[in-house]
Amino acid sequence: MxxxxxxxxxxxxxxxxxxxxxxxxxxxxxxxxxxxxxxxxxxxxxxxxxxxxxxxxxxxxxxxxxxxxxxxxxxxxxxxxxxxxxxxxxxxxxxxxxxxxxxxxxxxxxxxxxxxxxxxxxxxxxxxxxxxxxxxxxxxxxxxxxxxxxFSTAVNTGIEAIDKIRDTADAFERVFIVELMGRHSGHITFNVGIACAAEQVLSFENFSQDDEEAKLQQLAEEIQQAQQSRHGSYIIVMAENLWSGGATKLVEQLKALAGIECTACVLGHIQRGGSxxxxxxxxxxxxxxxxxxxxxxxxxxxxxxxxxxxxxxxxxxxxxxQGKHVSSQLVDAQQSILALTAQTQC
Amino acid sequence: MxxxxxxxxxxxxxxxxxxxxxxxxxxxxxxxxxxxxxxxxxxxxxxxxxxxxxxxxxxxxxxxxxxxxxxxxxxxxxxxxxxxxxxxxxxxxxxxxxxxxxxxxxxxxxxxxxxxxxxxxxxxxxxxxxxxxxxxxxxxxxxxxxxxxxFSTAVNTGIEAIDKIRDTADAFERVFIVELMGRHSGHITFNVGIACAAEQVLSFENFSQDDEEAKLQQLAEEIQQAQQSRHGSYIIVMAENLWSGGATKLVEQLKALAGIECTACVLGHIQRGGSxxxxxxxxxxxxxxxxxxxxxxxxxxxxxxxxxxxxxxxxxxxxxxQGKHVSSQLVDAQQSILALTAQTQC
Amino acid sequence: MxxxxxxxxxxxxxxxxxxxxxxxxxxxxxxxxxxxxxxxxxxxxxxxxxxxxxxxxxxxxxxxxxxxxxxxxxxxxxxxxxxxxxxxxxxxxxxxxxxxxxxxxxxxxxxxxxxxxxxxxxxxxxxxxxxxxxxxxxxxxxxxxxxxxxFSTAVNTGIEAIDKIRDTADAFERVFIVELMGRHSGHITFNVGIACAAEQVLSFENFSQDDEEAKLQQLAEEIQQAQQSRHGSYIIVMAENLWSGGATKLVEQLKALAGIECTACVLGHIQRGGSxxxxxxxxxxxxxxxxxxxxxxxxxxxxxxxxxxxxxxxxxxxxxxQGKHVSSQLVDAQQSILALTAQTQC
Amino acid sequence: MxxxxxxxxxxxxxxxxxxxxxxxxxxxxxxxxxxxxxxxxxxxxxxxxxxxxxxxxxxxxxxxxxxxxxxxxxxxxxxxxxxxxxxxxxxxxxxxxxxxxxxxxxxxxxxxxxxxxxxxxxxxxxxxxxxxxxxxxxxxxxxxxxxxxxFSTAVNTGIEAIDKIRDTADAFERVFIVELMGRHSGHITFNVGIACAAEQVLSFENFSQDDEEAKLQQLAEEIQQAQQSRHGSYIIVMAENLWSGGATKLVEQLKALAGIECTACVLGHIQRGGSxxxxxxxxxxxxxxxxxxxxxxxxxxxxxxxxxxxxxxxxxxxxxxQGKHVSSQLVDAQQSILALTAQTQC
Structure with a gap:
């Protein structure tokens, strides 16, 4: 005007x-x-x-x-x-x-x-x-x-942190669940997920909070399948405010449900700062x-x-x-990359 | 096809x-x-x-x-x-x-x-x-x-390097001429220039090589004016292959023409590598x-x-x-930022 | 042998x-x-x-x-x-x-x-x-x-993270409690604390876990005093395994005891990795x-x-x-820096 | 006193x-x-x-x-x-x-x-x-x-730069000569050399300037030997003020003497700045x-x-x-590492 x-x-x-x-x-x-x-x-x-x-x-x-x-x-x-x-x-x-x-x-x-x-x-x-x-x-x-x-800085801070976590995850062939900021959107989570080759992305765009129980079951199966078919690290990136109780809770649930050992990392405020x-x-x-x-x-x-x-x-x-959604092209890209890696037998 | x-x-x-x-x-x-x-x-x-x-x-x-x-x-x-x-x-x-x-x-x-x-x-x-x-x-x-x-990584490597150079430039209130890669285009130079608040950008898009002599004269005047009206560092970013003899030569010419003391930095191959x-x-x-x-x-x-x-x-x-030119919007933005800073009296 | x-x-x-x-x-x-x-x-x-x-x-x-x-x-x-x-x-x-x-x-x-x-x-x-x-x-x-x-890499990862947290802490003039690794020693915590100018260091070397209640009271008073006498951020670095319930619990306790608003950051596994x-x-x-x-x-x-x-x-x-203790010289240096800053009136 | x-x-x-x-x-x-x-x-x-x-x-x-x-x-x-x-x-x-x-x-x-x-x-x-x-x-x-x-920051800036250069050196299996600061001492050069696994270190401590001609000959032979026996990058770190004409001159000399293609990088003032x-x-x-x-x-x-x-x-x-010399232990360590790698047949 x-x-x-x-x-x-x-x-x-x-x-x-x-x-x-x-x-x-x-x-x-x-x-x-x-x-x-x-x-x-x-x-x-x-x-x-x-x-x-x-x-x-x-x-x-x-x-x-x-x-x-x-x-x-x-x-x-x-x-x-x-x-x-x-x-x-x-x-x-x-x-x-x-x-x-x-x-x-x-x-x-x-x-x-x-x-x-x-x-x-x-x-x-x-x-x-x-x-x-x-x-x-x-x-x-x-x-x-x-x-x-x-936004771009926060995404880069996220990948630098997960690159570091990947070192330990690789050394221990371990599952990590990394919780990222974004309030009620998955822009950071999706971009970080693709850029750090996360094995799973859990965000508002590809998962409805109503399906938490089913998702938990599915996640446990996918992790177990991955651990049997190949060795190596397994990193799940996850949007804050998505899962009831956050990454810490999900770690407990995967342990209780299927005996899966994971480590939670809540990246927190390092994502807000920096040059x-x-x-x-x-x-x-x-x-x-x-x-x-x-x-x-x-x-x-x-x-x-x-x-x-x-x-x-x-x-x-x-x-x-209006809400601003993560581009469906990006979501699709991530899904197709995940589909590809899901079959991985290395 | x-x-x-x-x-x-x-x-x-x-x-x-x-x-x-x-x-x-x-x-x-x-x-x-x-x-x-x-x-x-x-x-x-x-x-x-x-x-x-x-x-x-x-x-x-x-x-x-x-x-x-x-x-x-x-x-x-x-x-x-x-x-x-x-x-x-x-x-x-x-x-x-x-x-x-x-x-x-x-x-x-x-x-x-x-x-x-x-x-x-x-x-x-x-x-x-x-x-x-x-x-x-x-x-x-x-x-x-x-x-x-x-490209994006090279630009970020460039700004991280110049942020470091700025520390010394500020401490000594000194002129630096930093030569950046880009072959025959100014994409890196222009983006780095804006992102690190360079006092001058010398690139194919805003300067024709035929005008080197006139440009040298103009540059010397602008530097002197800046040094009189305000104190502080003065960083010129410059595209490789632009100036005959590169940054090192320009340093000599500014010294010979107007007694201006500058330091040349040729960032070189660090711009190609890195995560x-x-x-x-x-x-x-x-x-x-x-x-x-x-x-x-x-x-x-x-x-x-x-x-x-x-x-x-x-x-x-x-x-x-087809050649790909630096967006004229970006060139204009830089020019207008320069125009603004040129008047600076701090 | x-x-x-x-x-x-x-x-x-x-x-x-x-x-x-x-x-x-x-x-x-x-x-x-x-x-x-x-x-x-x-x-x-x-x-x-x-x-x-x-x-x-x-x-x-x-x-x-x-x-x-x-x-x-x-x-x-x-x-x-x-x-x-x-x-x-x-x-x-x-x-x-x-x-x-x-x-x-x-x-x-x-x-x-x-x-x-x-x-x-x-x-x-x-x-x-x-x-x-x-x-x-x-x-x-x-x-x-x-x-x-x-060790040296972990300390540097810690200070880079806290430098970022400092940006937000400064912008909001807020209290952060950052939990650092170290198992049962304070080497990382003390070195990071000094290097990022933490307002408080809580570690095995300068605080016995038996005194948690008294320490909580003292901490609350020091934070309130600092917030009254000067404005700005207040960062507490804290060794893992020191405080019952960790940084998250301490945040709750400071809120309950004295209404102090803090944010907890558990840096976690980023400290183990990286070049x-x-x-x-x-x-x-x-x-x-x-x-x-x-x-x-x-x-x-x-x-x-x-x-x-x-x-x-x-x-x-x-x-x-034999246990290896943080050098008493370092502990003293931090204590004296803290003593100095405690009087700060800026 | x-x-x-x-x-x-x-x-x-x-x-x-x-x-x-x-x-x-x-x-x-x-x-x-x-x-x-x-x-x-x-x-x-x-x-x-x-x-x-x-x-x-x-x-x-x-x-x-x-x-x-x-x-x-x-x-x-x-x-x-x-x-x-x-x-x-x-x-x-x-x-x-x-x-x-x-x-x-x-x-x-x-x-x-x-x-x-x-x-x-x-x-x-x-x-x-x-x-x-x-x-x-x-x-x-x-x-x-x-x-x-x-000093420690300058060394780390040096290794971060050479890690980047290593990417290109590896991709092209190329020789790089990287000139580092240090005025008339090799502290930065030696430490960076070891920390970035440089194939050669040229500094005041292991080379007298009187022997430039002999050294040139020896260097050319070592490079050629390395290039024949194994493939990969070859990075020489070199103290400033050591070689007449610096890295740029040495590049020319190796080309003229033995047809060896090298690239010179003068890291320059990025080593002075930064957090x-x-x-x-x-x-x-x-x-x-x-x-x-x-x-x-x-x-x-x-x-x-x-x-x-x-x-x-x-x-x-x-x-x-008194002059302060690079510790002979460090010089020896580098020499022995070089001796080891010189035999490398990978």
Whole structure:
């Protein structure tokens, strides 16, 4: 949506929700681009809390070029991040709107995921300024953009970890169940699974949680079959929030059901951090520049997206109301690779 | 092009030209997929030499599942690689054709770059079997595929190296000129340049070699301006084969012309090796499976490609006769980032 | 202990217990050195199981130079590893001895930790050949050697993981409790703690398990104090097997006792794998060569050790009966750093 | 040397000469320890230039705990570094002394290498304050300390680079000559050589520059012999400043003399940067604390050292006047490994 263009003088910027590698690269790009257009950038800290909690409002500050000088390669976010329950209440939204008005903010850029964009839409209903979302989440679960900032790094962190686990799994010819992040989507799990040659992928896309009992039985049989027909390691990658009780529970169940010895690894928060890979740095840089250009062009209520390699604008609603599924081509590829390896007799 | 389908029993497979991370992942995928279709895979070693030099022909062997068991994460190629001048001569081509006939090969898959595909086309004119190219080169300079196998890893190796160089450059507030691979294209240089926040990118896309003298003058002025207006490091990334004499020469010229002290770094062959990043492993896996499926489907004379995330078939001619340019969007993004940073007063 | 030297023709070699990065480098060095002395090396697989279980005995094989050609940089062990309960029974020991006699083994080298050396001593009582231990365990818990193979790599894997966790911890100003391996020693925990600037180190060396309740109280107070006096992340590193219920339980207890929100990360098996760092490659190479030289020199019943940078021989008993403690200098250094940071008001 | 202890109020701190990973960890430790003793730390920038050039003197500032909060893992140095020719002139030394007096500095800590310590000794002759050196250089060429800060990281950067080069070298069965840093010592070259299983090590310790012609001949023969007797890659690591014209020249000479095709790689400045490995972080932390404690204890004219794992004090003269040689044990180990591999027939 385009609003009547006015002279933009101050952009507000915050990072919200789970941090993702590349958020700093996006912050840098926003500041550089804004500087080009003679626009000030005010950084708010700790996510939306920076708009609603006095202590944090007081910490908001103008971001200069020096502030973003050496951050493109750093994980985390120099603006800090947080979840902000207050933004789900009317009073919180009004406070946020008041802060933006008091600080003469013309437009607000929020780097985050769908929860953050829901807050942004709610804010838009109250506040006159332009609102722009930049997709920053390792989960890659925002619709209408090929990638979100942080996803590629998380996948690479996952494969580096599993490459290490594979060493022990090979040495002991052992079964490992590795639980990966992704909230309620399997993007990380599927990509890591293919890239580290996992023997099994358990994710939302290829398994319904209603069938847990049947799946357990099937899994036990497949593992036993594999262990009889060939020797070697057996790695199952698994999406978090998929299996009741997670990897740890599944290990117990396989032991109880069929005497199978497995080891659970919950990779956890190492997947959120670290220096971003090239893809995330470039994506974040392009998106940050594009967000500022969108503001200058009078846009509001949109998310910056990458679609088939090209920057584009997507209505915020469209980004969060639709689910984004792992491409069926990828699921099929994994299934067919699994089918192939299932017959393996080495 | 589709040929009348016949029963495929044996696929020949080789890797040719400069090695690229992910070639092993592609080899694995070809062997797994062929196994699924009850097709044998014969691996030829040392590129096309494996088809024309007796010593190497004798080393060709059937690839089993165990041979590809733990290679998805390894750089290099288990089939070895080489350039093969003999393939540019008639006698060499005939020898290659004879070898394929003698070994009852029905189809040949070559993983390599444009030189390798030129050889493949020449071979196709003599030999009855199906020929399939899989794009494997760090240079990403094959047209009609979004990415080639190895490119993403090379870019990440480049940024990891430059992140290290940045530490010293910052500590000494010094100018570095870093020369990157890419043969005659700037894909690596441009992507690395953006991802490591290089102050300058010198590549085929934004600079014509005819203008070297003018460029030198301009470069010296920009460096001096930057050093006066702000303190800090200044990193120029530069495509190999672009500047007469390369980075080392440019360092001398900047010193002679304007007394500017720079340090040259030629990253060299570290860019070819290393464990492939997730993108290259997944791309290689999908392409390897797709190559076998194309053979089963009766295809010949094609390159497997990824276009907007989807596997597709491209006539071999189209892959090599057209140049593949760095996307103008990327060049523009870099130029605008540079324009922004050029004004920097920090 | 030196035995009357005889002509050594065949060395048996196995890796036992938890795998450790650098075991392959040690295998390589043994094979190279043995080749130099015209001695054959027979590799037994799956730890001591390779001496006692028929299926595995059958897989033992002569290790050639080609077998160890490209393994110095690989994690895991090409000889596989395992725990072997049979070696704690008389029948198992006799079977092992019989196997060594049948295969005309003159000397046995075992790369492993204290459990493996206990088995080796028991075997020595039955079998006439020479026995040599090479310390390979990430835990660094063998006395009389400065370092064990694998320890340095595990420490570096730990700091790389925590550097990533620090990004999120900083972004959210959050408390993380990271559980590290080490069995019953704190070598990994202490070294990682100092190297990643952990705010707290909980390990066997600075805390007795009897004082859990008091420690919990103290910990809660220190965290609250830190959070009041300064903002930022707070990372506790913690040895496995130290706290009843581990990091997960401690998180619950801190929440219940004082309402403190923490996140638990159990790094797990990523610490066992991965390409060895330089220190482990060099240590393993020197130890492997030294082990063969010790055999040629008629030694038996010893562990190869590094003491103040120099290779030496230690009686096997001395390696396993004495505990090896984290140097008090390191504990003191960490305590004093913690004392310093405790006063921090930033 | 101990001086009559007086109340220390202000410590000056600077980093000088080539930067080394871990310098920031040392800066952090100095600031933490000084804070513990209620001592202020004044950071001077750009090495000794911060004491002698007005523009830089003006940038000196008190280092607070917040300044060193998240730097333990960062390469480079937040205080910047530089060579400072002015310190070799009387006027420069007097200016430095004057600055220290004007700023009421009681003691000066310099983190650097032997050039930096020579300056420190000269300064000591003029200025009344205490002077302490902390060994920070990747070259490890300071006598009487087992390690210098940065050395371990540089070695690991070297092996990671050569592991990558090995992929291509294996794929092409090619000879590579890799030139490593080290100024006039072979510590990096020898350690990298062993750790990456280099086929040849050329360094000051095993080769005199007078014998270049003979060595060239010998090298050519060894390479040819290796290429005949076995196939595979052949990697020569080589110390910088050793061979006239360096690796590039040697490549030309081997081609001219014997038609051997090699590729030169000059690793260059990537060896100076990057996040420090655990060893360097811990060493730097201990040394930084120890330097402050030495000042409090009234010491002056000393270098902090690590000797057999223990912190100690060494007269500055002793650190710079004696050369520090690569341990003959390491040289011998490499020679014997080379002797072993030279016979290799794989």
């Amino acid at each position: 385009t609003v009547a263009t006015k002279q933009i003088k101050r952009i507000g910027l915050l990072t919200s929700g789970g941090d993702a590698p590349g958020m700093n690269a996006a912050i840098r790009a926003v500041v550089l681009a804004a500087h080009h257009y003679h626009i000030d950038v005010i950084g708010f800290v700790h996510g939306y809390n920076g708009l609603v909690i006095d202590e944090y409002i007081a910490q908001s500050k103008r971001l200069n070029l020096t502030d973003v000088n050496s951050i493109i390669h750093q994980g985390g976010t120099i603006l800090k991040s947080a979840r902000c329950p207050l933004m789900m209440e009317k009073s919180g939204l009004h406070q946020a709107s008041d802060t933006l008005v008091e600080q003469s903010i013309d437009a607000l850029i929020v780097i985050g995921g769908d929860g953050s964009f829901t807050g942004l839409l709610a804010l838009q209903a109250l506040w006159q300024g332009q609102v722009i979302g930049v997709p920053g989440t390792i989960d890659n679960d925002l619709a209408n953009t090929d990638f979100t900032i942080g 971003p890979v090239a893809k995330d740095r470039i994506l974040a840089t392009k998106m940050g520049v594009c967000a500022v250009q969108a503001i200058v062009g009078g846009e509001t209520g949109i998310m910056i997206a990458e679609q088939q390699g090209v920057m584009s604008h997507v209505p915020l609603e469209a980004a969060i109301t | 589709t040929v009348a389908t016949k029963q495929i029993k044996r696929i020949g497979l080789l890797t040719s030209g400069g090695d690229a991370p992910g070639m092993n992942a592609a080899i694995r995928a070809v062997v797994l997929a062929a196994h699924h279709y009850h097709i044998d895979v014969i691996g030829f070693v040392h590129g096309y030499n494996g088809l024309v030099i007796d010593e190497y022909i004798a080393q060709s062997k059937r690839l089993n599942l165990t041979d590809v068991n733990s290679i998805i994460h390894q750089g290099g190629t288990i089939l070895k690689s080489a350039r093969c001048p003999l393939m540019m001569e008639k006698s060499g081509l005939h020898q290659a054709s004879d070898t394929l006939v003698e070994q009852s090969i029905d189809a040949l898959i070559v993983i390599g770059g444009d030189g390798s595909f030129t050889g493949l086309l020449a071979l196709q004119a003599l030999w009855q079997g199906q020929v399939i190219g899989v794009p494997g080169t760090i240079d990403n300079d094959l047209a009609n595929t979004d990415f080639t196998i190895g 492939p990043v997730a993108k290259d492993r997944i791309l290689a896996t999908k392409m390897g499976v797709c190559a076998v499926q194309a053979i089963v489907g009766g295809e010949t004379g094609i390159m497997i490609a990824e276009q907007q995330g989807v596997m597709s078939h491209v006539p071999l001619e189209a892959a090599i006769t | 030196t035995v009357a030297t005889k002509q050594i023709k065949r060395i048996g070699l196995l890796t036992s217990g938890g795998d450790a990065p650098g075991m392959n480098a040690a295998i390589r060095a043994v094979v190279l050195a043995a080749h130099h002395y015209h001695i054959d090396v027979i590799g037994f697989v799956h730890g001591y199981n390779g001496l006692v279980i028929d299926e595995y005995i059958a897989q033992s094989k002569r290790l050639n130079l080609t077998d160890v050609n490209s393994i110095i940089h690989q994690g895991g062990t090409i000889l596989k590893s395992a725990r072997c309960p049979l070696m704690m029974e008389k029948s198992g020991l006799h079977q092992a001895s019989d196997t060594l006699v049948e295969q005309s083994i003159d000397a046995l080298i075992v790369i492993g930790g204290d459990g493996s050396f206990t088995g080796l001593l028991a075997l020595q009582a039955l079998w006439q050949g020479q026995v040599i231990g090479v310390p390979g365990t990430i835990d660094n818990d063998l006395a009389n050697t400065d370092f064990t193979i694998g 060895p760092v330089a220190k482990d490659r060099i240590l393993a190479t020197k130890m492997g060569v030294c082990a063969v030289q010790a055999i040629v020199g008629g030694e038996t019943g010893i562990m190869i050790a590094e003491q103040q940078g120099v290779m030496s021989h230690v009686p096997l008993e001395a390696a396993i009966t | 101990t001086v009559a202890t007086k109340q220390i109020k202000r410590i000056g701190l600077l980093t000088s000469g080539g930067d080394a990973p871990g310098m920031n960890a040392a800066i952090r430790a100095v600031v933490l320890a000084a804070h513990h003793y209620h001592i202020d730390v004044i950071g001077f920038v750009h090495g000794y230039n911060g004491l002698v050039i007005d523009e830089y003197i003006a940038q000196s500032k008190r280092l607070n705990l917040t300044d060193v909060n998240s730097i333990i893992h960062q390469g480079g140095t937040i205080l910047k570094s530089a060579r400072c020719p002015l310190m070799m002139e009387k006027s420069g030394l007097h200016q430095a002394s004057d600055t220290l007096v004007e700023q009421s500095i009681d003691a000066l800590i310099v983190i650097g290498g032997d050039g930096s310590f020579t300056g420190l000794l000269a300064l000591q002759a003029l200025w009344q304050g205490q002077v302490i050196g902390v060994p920070g250089t990747i070259d490890n060429d300071l006598a009487n300390t087992d390690f210098t800060i940065g 420090p490995v655990a060893k360097d972080r811990i060493l730097a932390t201990k040394m930084g604390v120890c330097a402050v404690q030495a000042i409090v204890g009234g010491e002056t004219g000393i270098m902090i050292a690590e000797q057999q794992g223990v912190m100690s004090h060494v007269p500055l003269e002793a650190a710079i006047t």
